[in-house]
Amino acid sequence: MHGKLTALDYLLAQIEKPDNVPALLLLTLAAFYIWHSWRRSRINDSRSTPMEAEMADKVQVWPYLVRVEFLTSIVVLIILTVWAITINAPLEEPANPALTPNPSKAPWYFLGLQELLVYFDPWIAGVMLPTLIIMGLIAIPYIDINPKGNGYYTIKERPFAQATFAFGFLVLWVVLIVMGTFFRGPGWNIFTPWEAWDPHRVVPLNNVDLPALVGVPTLNVDNTYNPLSIMIGAALILVFYSIGYFVWKKKQGTPFFKALGPIRYGVTAFLTLSMTGVVIKILLRLLLNVKYVLATPFFNI
């Protein structure tokens, strides 16, 4: 006889998917390291000198580091072997040019990027944002002039860096991966991990452009673009990025900003605002069904 499948069954099925194991591992490890660094930072921040500074004695790489690394490699080998034995490769049906799997999911580490495709046009989500991420990561050593936090955990001494990490990695990267892995089903519709994937689910498709929300339609009746809509959209984006300018205007006198200089500040502000902008756009879509902020015949943001 057939038992009725419960929410728990569906949840377990999601967890047991070989595809999803690495994403779960990512979650667990991220949680552990966040907790670990947070705990150590708190201790350090409440003391005059960080704990790490007290371990002043330096030891030789050989054998004291190498023996730990070697032990670690043994442990990793054990884990990989057991993983390979117990969990089979997540093979699917033979490729068929006439039949696209539904949902078509990228490997877990790309699901965050794939999720971005929901909110942005492919040239932004697939080309510009990944490029910005890589460029930004490369830029960090050059724009970070804060010498503190070298070799020890701290939040208090590097509040901006820590906040950017928490926002950029945990919110943008990890949450998007989790979203794409566990919360997207057939038709890339949102499903909770504990419900059945109904391929027939119909969701309302009523996204509108932001200017239209305030009564300015994107298209004229003859299907040409409404200049007013374009102007409002462009203005909104300009206003958003001009925040950087106003902050500079207000704070440029402080010693830190002086040390930073206008170019380093400019890059930092642009990257930070872009990162925030991505999240704002996601929220606009999820909460207000905003399709585009700026829609033009050439590109849409």
Place this chain on the structure above:
Amino acid sequence: MIGWFNKRFGTSIEQRNYGALYAGFSLLLFLTTLWAVYNEVDGRRPWKEYQADFRELKVQVLLNKRRELKGKLSKDELKRTDSLLEIYDEQLHGKKLAGYQSQIDDLAMTIRKTSQKRANLKSEADNRNYMFEHSSREQEPEAATKYKGQRTDLEHRMADLDKTLDSLDKIRAKLLADHITPIASKKKALESHRDSLYGAVADLEKKIDEADAMPLQIQQVMLNDFDRTNFGKLQMRADRCQSCHMGITDPVFADTSIFNDIGKGRHLFRTKDEAAHARKVFGPHPHPEMLKSHNIERFGCTPCHGGQPMSVDAVDHAHGLESHWERPLLTGAYVQGACRKCHEGDYTFAMADKVSEGRKLFIDFGCFGCHEGPSIPDWKEYKVGPSLMNIGKKISPEWAYKWIQNPQSWNEHTRMPNFKLNDDQTKAVVAYLFDATKSSQYAPVSASAPAGDAARGAVTLKEVGCFACHAVDEFEPRGKFKFLPTTDKKLLWPNGVQDGNRIAEGNNFGPDLNKIGSKVDAAWLFDWVKNPKHFNPSSRMPILRLTDGEAADITAYLMGKKDPSFLASPPSLGSLKDTNLIKKGASIIREYGCFGCHQIPGMENEGKVSVSLADFGTKTAADLYFGYLGEEQLHNTRDHFDKGPYKLGKVYMHLEDGEDWFVWTALKMKNSRVFQTDAIAQKMPVFNMTDEEAYAMTVALRSYTKSYIPASFRDPLGQYQPAVNDGHFLTHWNNCVGCHKIQGSGGFVLENLRTLMGIKGDDINPYGPPNLNTAGAKIQEPWFYNFLRNPASTPVRTWLKIRMPTYAFTPSEISRLDKFFLGLEGQSLQFTDYSYYPATEQTLAAGQQLWEKLKCQQCHAAGSTPSLGGATAVPAPNLALAGGRLKPEWIIRWISDPQVVAPGTKMPNFFGTLQEPSAADPTILGGDWKAQISALRDYVWRIGGVKGMGSSSTQADSSSMHPAAAPAVQAAGSAKPADSAAKKTAMRTVPGKKLAMR
């Protein structure tokens, strides 16, 4: 744990000890590696265990056989031999010979040592020879001389050793010959005597040894040219099914009685479950005859059965019972769907009843009138429902109204579905139909039917065989429904669940006549039974050549069969002339596609109203819509079918919620409107299918897939296949199979005739329509044509009361039918002159002798000479017809073994059987059975008139006696490779007279 960590991090790095950690993790890594090895070698190779079990079982079975065989052998003889052997054995190893034995052994050891020494010298000598040659090449004469000297020295020493060896060998041989060999050879002779005594036992022992030594290895069948990837590229397929199912073709397991050997002690299996499991895994193929035509080495397993060919790491994986595998093992009748993949056009599969049934139902329910599908007839030409071109002249609007609203309320067996039209819609449809046919020119031949005698009509009705196509009186419809209990009546079956099918065969073909009097009027009926083509030229009802009197009698009888309850409360239709109503009717007819099954005036240019089903079998639950139905109802449906004999197939993808293809399709068949929702209207009418019908339909529909099967795997009849497929359709469409057996199926009327005439079993055969087996090889083409144009022109079985009706086939239809019968025999339609067939005076005289001797005339008339009759005589055709009707080669085949040609015939086998032929009379033609059969044929051939004299080649004729042995002759008209021989024989047989059009 935390304490351990704290303590550890409390000590300085230099003082931490890693010994224990390294030891622990290294051990763990070692164990993990062991695990990985075990997993690879054994854990993922469960087939090894199956093979070991199989090996053990096979050895056991063979040992049992050996014991059985040994039990039958003469015990004394064996005992004597065995004791003698023992004595020889003792002598060979006894004290008397011990001295010689040890001498011989010592000698052998010395010889071995010496040989070794010689071999060493040889290799040294070879080396010196090389050095010598090398030095010579390098122009170093001194060295060359040195090496040559060494070589010569070594060669001398070798020659000495050779001498020693020779003498040693001689001594040893003498010792052996003097003392050991006499006894040993006696022993050997005795052993071979013993082996010959054993005979089969020795063979068995060899087999046992082989079975015992069977290595555990993957067994696979490679299909190089069968598969294609989804991208159309050729792909190799390896079927590894036999890695576990090892007994499929193993002759040791062919006898399934071994699986009944259950019990304690000396039995193969301890429990029933164990035996059943062993049979399931190791048993032979349930249809060995299937493997004869589908050689496993050529076709493998998965092309028919599905499953994951390469997978051997777990039972479920191998059977493809996992998500993402698109071709899981087919269970129950669903495996039959695979037949269609290669035999796409076939209708009747001898070993696949359900898919045949489903294919026929797809035609008979008129599915092809709305849906495209594989191998279906042209819907514009073939319509399953009657033509409505003159409908206004046949029935009343009230009757039409009630009928359209619920056809089952008039006749629960009808294939006309219920469209669930409401009152207004029904009225509109009736209005359109009666308006469109109001200008019809049809009028019955006589305004009122002549008076007839109903009692006489009842007799005539049965004599001419109306019940071959119609249910009437005691002849209830074939495939009559059987009511079964159901769990969810409303869901599965609006009117209760039933068993049985309504394939249009036998008396399911035409409408039930039991209430006809309340449907039509006498004048119409009289005209109809006289000539149905008058009212409806496209009717499938043939002309029965009734006289006016017979027709009047039958009309009188049928008009008495009334059921006034149907129109007891006639609907008040009011005026049907309203143009808006008529327009509405037209749009409803267009919407529901009534013209898919009926010819409807004004609707000639419409298209099919519904979707193509060409690849419906590949759809998944995601492609189907389940409407409001929830898990419970879907599970109930599955349970309902799975509890009965019709178990639905299983899908391993999208199993959640009970939504799957099988449940959807079965439900759709049972209750086609079940998935309707507020938003999605469904127009497919309700066919009120029985469980059996719905199941057969799911089997057939599941097989509707687009697959790339290479031509070399398809169409066993080659070039004849299309003609045969077409003929299968035509003989089904016209219910030829209602009366005649064709290719072993059909002839349903015989059962009714048995009831009517009170004759049992095969004794009915002479009194019923003939078996059409081998008709293509039997009937001359011109005769076939003339007979089908007008069966009354050349009556063969003049004693039959049941009539071969006049079908009014067109010449093209007759050639299609003839091509069908010829195609079944591997022949194509060609013009042949049958008027001349040579024979000699001698053979004709012998033939006449045989004719008299075998008393052929007891049953057969010969021209104006009637048959003699007698206690054992049965009616048989007049043989004067033979020369103008039968093909000469076929008569040979027929006389050789009538039972093979038409199983159950009353014609005796005078010449033994095909397997064991014998002469009918040892004195005629020197007792040569071949010559006798040929002579008898030559004689019979000429009864109707002289057909030519000349030299007959008995050799050619006799080869045609055994179609299996000489297929080339059967295929005389075909283009098979073996044809040149056939052509030669054909030319010899009819020198210069065979007019073959190729």
